[in-house]
Amino acid sequence: MTPVNIVYPIDGASYPIQDALCKPESAYFSASFSCTGAGGPHKVEWGFDGSVLAHAEFYDELSDQFVWKLPAGTHTFTVKSDCGNAAVKFQIK
Numbered sequence: 001m002t003p004v005n006i007v008y009p010i011d012g013a014s015y016p017i018q019d020a021l022c023k024p025e026s027a028y029f030s031a032s033f034s035c036t037g038a039g040g041p042h043k044v045e046w047g048f049d050g051s052v053l054a055h056a057e058f059y060d061e062l063s064d065q066f067v068w069k070l071p072a073g074t075h076t077f078t079v080k081s082d083c084g085n086a087a088v089k090f091q092i093k
Helices: none
Strands: 004-008 026-048 051-071 073-081 084-092
Antiparallel strands (some): 026 051
């Protein structure tokens, strides 16, 4: 089992998925991830582009899904826990 699994966004993808002629300045964006680690408590933090949006403590497993507004451009979503880390790059365009 993977200690940290970013479900969404998909690494290397562009969002929002829409007509190619539409050029948004920003978008409300969904992100989803899970962390798994035996016992606990474990600590995890997550965010975009080097900024931490939130953090939590959990035993065994944590799943989270949330929406955040991001400006157009390239972004990195990062999840860091004491069980493992993961990051994906994507674009809002």
